[in-house]
Amino acid sequence: MPALKRALLLIVLCFYTAFAAGPFVWAAMMSLRTTTEIHRNHFAPPIPAHWDKFAEAWFNSNYSLYFANSTQIVVSAVVMLTIIGSMAAHCLARYRFRLNRIIYFVLFSTIIFPPQITIISLFQILVQYGLYNSKIGLTLVYVAIQLPLTIYILESFFARIPSDLFDAARIDGYSDWEIFWRVSLPIALPAVSTTVILNFILLWNEFLYAVVLITEEANRTLPLGIQRFIGDTQEDVGMIATGLMIAIIPVVVVYAFFSERLIQGMTAGAVK
Amino acid sequence: MAVVSLDRLTKVYDRTLAPAADAVSLEVRHGEFMVLLGPSGCGKTTTLRMIAGLESISAGKLSIDGRIVNEVPAKDRDIAMVFQSYALYPHMSVKDNLAFGLRRRSVSRPEIERRVTAVAGTLGLSGLLDRKPHALSGGQRQRVALGRAIVRDPKVFLFDEPLSNLDAALRVSTRGEIAKLHRRLGATMIYVTHDQVEAMTLGNRICIMNGGRVVQVGAPLAVYRRPANTFVAGFLGNPPMNLLPATGTGANGGLAVKLGETILELPAARCPPIPEGSAVILGIRPENVSDRPDNGGLATTLEAEIVQVEPLGAETIVAARVAGLERDLMARIGADAEWSVGNRCTLALDLSAVHVFDASSGAALALHA
Numbered sequence: 001m002p003a004l005k006r007a008l009l010l011i012v013l014c015f016y017t018a019f020a021a022g023p024f025v026w027a028a029m030m031s032l033r034t035t036t037e038i039h040r041n042h043f044a045p046p047i048p049a050h051w052d053k054f055a056e057a058w059f060n061s062n063y064s065l066y067f068a069n070s071t072q073i074v075v076s077a078v079v080m081l082t083i084i085g086s087m088a089a090h091c092l093a094r095y096r097f098r099l100n101r102i103i104y105f106v107l108f109s110t111i112i113f114p115p116q117i118t119i120i121s122l123f124q125i126l127v128q129y130g131l132y133n134s135k136i137g138l139t140l141v142y143v144a145i146q147l148p149l150t151i152y153i154l155e156s157f158f159a160r161i162p163s164d165l166f167d168a169a170r171i172d173g174y175s176d177w178e179i180f181w182r183v184s185l186p187i188a189l190p191a192v193s194t195t196v197i198l199n200f201i202l203l204w205n206e207f208l209y210a211v212v213l214i215t216e217e218a219n220r221t222l223p224l225g226i227q228r229f230i231g232d233t234q235e236d237v238g239m240i241a242t243g244l245m246i247a248i249i250p251v252v253v254v255y256a257f258f259s260e261r262l263i264q265g266m267t268a269g270a271v272k
Numbered sequence: 273m274a275v276v277s278l279d280r281l282t283k284v285y286d287r288t289l290a291p292a293a294d295a296v297s298l299e300v301r302h303g304e305f306m307v308l309l310g311p312s313g314c315g316k317t318t319t320l321r322m323i324a325g326l327e328s329i330s331a332g333k334l335s336i337d338g339r340i341v342n343e344v345p346a347k348d349r350d351i352a353m354v355f356q357s358y359a360l361y362p363h364m365s366v367k368d369n370l371a372f373g374l375r376r377r378s379v380s381r382p383e384i385e386r387r388v389t390a391v392a393g394t395l396g397l398s399g400l401l402d403r404k405p406h407a408l409s410g411g412q413r414q415r416v417a418l419g420r421a422i423v424r425d426p427k428v429f430l431f432d433e434p435l436s437n438l439d440a441a442l443r444v445s446t447r448g449e450i451a452k453l454h455r456r457l458g459a460t461m462i463y464v465t466h467d468q469v470e471a472m473t474l475g476n477r478i479c480i481m482n483g484g485r486v487v488q489v490g491a492p493l494a495v496y497r498r499p500a501n502t503f504v505a506g507f508l509g510n511p512p513m514n515l516l517p518a519t520g521t522g523a524n525g526g527l528a529v530k531l532g533e534t535i536l537e538l539p540a541a542r543c544p545p546i547p548e549g550s551a552v553i554l555g556i557r558p559e560n561v562s563d564r565p566d567n568g569g570l571a572t573t574l575e576a577e578i579v580q581v582e583p584l585g586a587e588t589i590v591a592a593r594v595a596g597l598e599r600d601l602m603a604r605i606g607a608d609a610e611w612s613v614g615n616r617c618t619l620a621l622d623l624s625a626v627h628v629f630d631a632s633s634g635a636a637l638a639l640h641a
Contacts, residue, residue, distance in 0.1 A: 164359035167326050168420075172373035173347035186363040 024248075030241035038237050053242045061239065063246055065218070066225035071250070073135050073221060074203045077142035081150050081199050084143070086192055089154030090184050094166065104155065107148045115145065119212055126213060133216050141213060142203050150195045157191035158184060197258040201251050222247045274337045274350075274427035274460050276300040276323060281332035283318050292318040294484035295332065303458045307475035309465060311507070315484035316464045317432055323462060324430050325349050336428065347376075352421035353430040356437065358413045360405040366392075366416050367401040373424050391423045395449075411442045418453070431463040435470060447473060468508050472496070480504050502634035505555045505627060511589055511602040513555045517631065522548025529554065532596025536572055536623060543628035543637045551631035558589065560622040561603035563611075572623060576601060578615045583607065592619060 030038055031053065032046035057063045092104050122141055123132070131137030161184060169179045185192065207223040214220055220228075226243040229236040280295040293315040300306040308316040321327040323334060325346030334342055341349050352373075360369050370388045379387075392398045395415045405413055414434060421429055431450070435443045451474055454461055465471055471478045472492040479489045480503075488500040499505035505513040518529040518536070526545025527538045531554060546552055576592035579600055587607050591600040603619055611617060628637045 162357055162359065164355040164357045165361060167321075167324075167346075168353070168355060168359035168361075169372075170326065170346045171324060171351065171353050172424075173376035178376075183361060187361075189363075 027241050027244050030238060031245040033238055033241075035236050035238040038241075050238075053238065054246065057239060057242045057246060061225070061228075061243075062217070062220075063222070063225055063243060066220050066222045067246065069135060069219060070204060070221040070223075070247075073139050073142065074200060076139045077146070077203055078196055078199045080139070080143045081146050082192060082196055085147055085150030085195060086154050086158075086185060086188065087180065088147075089151045089158050090180050090188075092151070093155050093158035093161075094163075094184070104151075108152050110148045111152070115208055118145075119209065122209070123212060133214055133219060135219055138210060138213050138219075138221075141209050142206065145209070146199050146202065150199060153195050153198075154188065154191055157188050161187055193258045197254055200254050204247070204251055275302055276428055276460060276462065277333075277335045278319070278323070279333040279335070281319065281322055281334055282330045283315070283322055283327060284330040291315075291330070291484050293322065296481070296484075296486055297332075298479055298486060298489060300460055300462055303460055305454050305461045305463065305474055305476045307463045307465060307471040307478040308481060309468060309471040309475075309478050309507075310481035310487075311466055314481040316466075316481050318484075319481070320353075320430055320432055320462060320464045323428075324351055324353050350427040351430055352424045352426040352428075353432065354417045354421050354434045356433040358405070358417040358437075360413055360416055360420075362405050365402050365404055366397060366408070369405070369416055370401075370419050370423050373420065377424075387423050387425075391419045394422070395419045410438050411446065414438060414442075414446055415449075418450070422453070422457070427460065429457075429459055429461040431461065431465075433465055434463075435465075435467070443470075450474060468510070472508075480507065482507075498636070499555070499627065500636055502553055502555070502629050505629070509557055511558050511604070513557050513627070514561070514599070514601055515629070516554045516556070516597060516599065516601070518552050518554045520546030520548055520550040520552060522546075532574075532594055534572065534574060534596075536621070538626060538628065539624055542623070542626050546628070546637075552637065553629040553631050553634070555627035555629060556621055556625065558602040558604040560625040561601060561605075562620045562622065563590075563603065563605040563609050563617065564620065573618050573620045574601070576617055576619050578611050578613055578617055581611055581613060592617065594619075 029046050032049040034050060092100060126132040126137045165183055166179055169183050174182065205223060210221050210224050214224060226240055226247065229239045229243065278296050278298045280297055281293060282291050282295055283293040284291045296319050308319060310316050318327060322329050325344065329342050333340055336349060361372065364372065367388055370391060371384050374384045374387065392401055395418060397415055397419060400408060400412060435446055438446060447470060463474060475492055477490060478492050478495055480487045480495065482503050488495055488504050495504065496508050499508065502515055506515060516531055518531040520526060521528045521530055521535065524537055526547065527540060529536050529538060529546060529552060574594050576594045578590060579593050580591035582589040585607060588605050588609055590603045590605055590611060592603060593600050601619065629635060630637055
């Protein structure tokens with residue numbers, strides 16, 4: 001009976017893996033084939049493999065620039081989100097003050113609004129402050145849209161840190177600022193890692209705000225770069241796939257680096 | 273060592289509710305082990321946290337060695353505290369936990385190393401210095417928490433129910449370690465607990481609190497033998513003192529009272545004359561209720577029916593129903609008594625150990641040496 005159960009489980013897992021990984025493998029295969037080859041047979045293996053397409057995309061199709069822009073914008077936004085978000089979450093979880101829960105609710109309630117609602121006003125604000133079509137402008141928008149979710153995730157974690165630890169640190173002579181950096185933040189590292197990885201993946205793949213707020217070639221991010229290969233009448237499917245693979249690599253690296261902590265953060269408190 | 277003085281210390285969290293600590297006055301002497309004892313919600317932890325500087329003081333004065341410290345931050349009071357939850361920093365090793373407070377106080381590295389090594393040696397933590405708290409047993413964590421307090425060499429040690437999370441056997445041994453520690457350091461210690469055994473065994477004096485107020489302060493045995501009111505009488509002792517409603521008859525110079533259907537003649541040394549018809553509460557500890565009516569010194573006997581028998585090995589606790597009494601009478605009798613539920617028996621009350629309380633206020637009518 002256990003063997004049968006195990007076999008059934010393996011079959012289900014195989015189906016799920018094929019379902020989840022199939023599109024990725026297909027895109028990976030297409031990234032090594034030319035558009036002509038793809039049109040001839042959509043699912044054929046990449047023989048011969050055109051590795052030179054990566055070099056072509058990187059050097060001739062401006063992917064190096066898009067990659068650098070994405071890295072600059074997303075890393076800056078994630079750093080700001082992590083610092084501001086964890087400070088705000090620590091404050092909301094730790095201190096009793098008037099309007100604490102109201103501020104928390106207002107922050108969290110912004111999550112329910114679809115991004116299309118805010119995009120026109122954000123556009124106006126950025127134009128007014130001279131931040132339209134700039135990397136700084138997009139970075140600030142990314143911080144603004146992801147901050148509520150970041151605070152929500154971190155606040156619930158910070159709230160579970162026993163207050164005795166803060167009291168012990170106060171008696172040990174540490175100020176509130178030092179307690180945040182030396183006690184709260186290190187303890188909350190699993191949750192912080194969760195927000196880092198979530199924010200990185202969401203912002204790295206973000207398209208809507210980027211396409212509205214960035215028009216100059218010099219400031220384009222990777223998702224906008226990939227879009228350039230989609231024309232009105234025809235698409236360079238091979239180059240799109242190559243661009244996708246270039247875009248995916250950092251996400252895979254970040255996930256591999258933080259995945260253990262991500263799981264810790266998501267399951268924290270589940271087991272005593 | 274230090275003297276800690278609490279002068280009408282009050283803590284109000286919500287003006288619509290009763291104060292959590294209400295005009296608590298107490299002086300803890302140099303090197304004294306003072307235990308704050310009381311049931312949950314009596315204000316003992318709030319009082320301790322005010323002494324620690326973790327709660328603001330709503331009214332009253334707190335001084336340490338004559339210096340008023342109401343507005344002095346916790347870090348500048350030169351106190352150390354051991355928490356119920358241990359409060360060890362989970363991301364730091366045992367060594368870092370011990371050294372954390374010293375680093376903030378700009379103690380030199382060699383001195384930190386020396387102190388941490390010495391304390392670890394004293395508490396048997398030398399082999400655990402590189403471990404994280406999650407890799408320690410409950411007893412080891414408690415020792416680290418103690419070590420973190422000792423290593424700072426503070427004026428005053430505060431303990432907030434430090435043994436509550438330990439199992440029974442470990443609690444007994446750790447209790448012994450804390451007592452030894454106090455003898456060795458001779459430091460002023462204030463210890464909060466709801467466990468009367470801890471209070472009786474550890475404290476030089478105990479301060480019993482109820483409803484945010486101090487009810488009685490004194491040496492453990494003095495408080496046990498001469499409770500100031502029915503609350504203390506009922507709180508200290510296991511099983512607690514029998515508190516039996518009685519009425520003065522006015523006979524025998526006011527010393528005769530009616531308990532159920534029995535008239536008792538109280539010794540003159542135990543209470544002032546009780547006017548006829550006055551309601552009083554007679555308190556008698558279970559160890560002063562005997563199953564041997566012929567025992568010397570016992571003044572009166574009561575017929576009762578056994579309703580509960582708890583053999584504990586060294587002794588047996590018996591609950592007996594006496595006609596005319598609302599509550600069962602608890603007795604602590606010898607282990608050799610072979611009584612069972614439903615049996616009739618004769619119980620003897622040692623009236624030389626009886627306590628008499630006013631029925632309305634609950635206060636002892638007389639305290640005797």
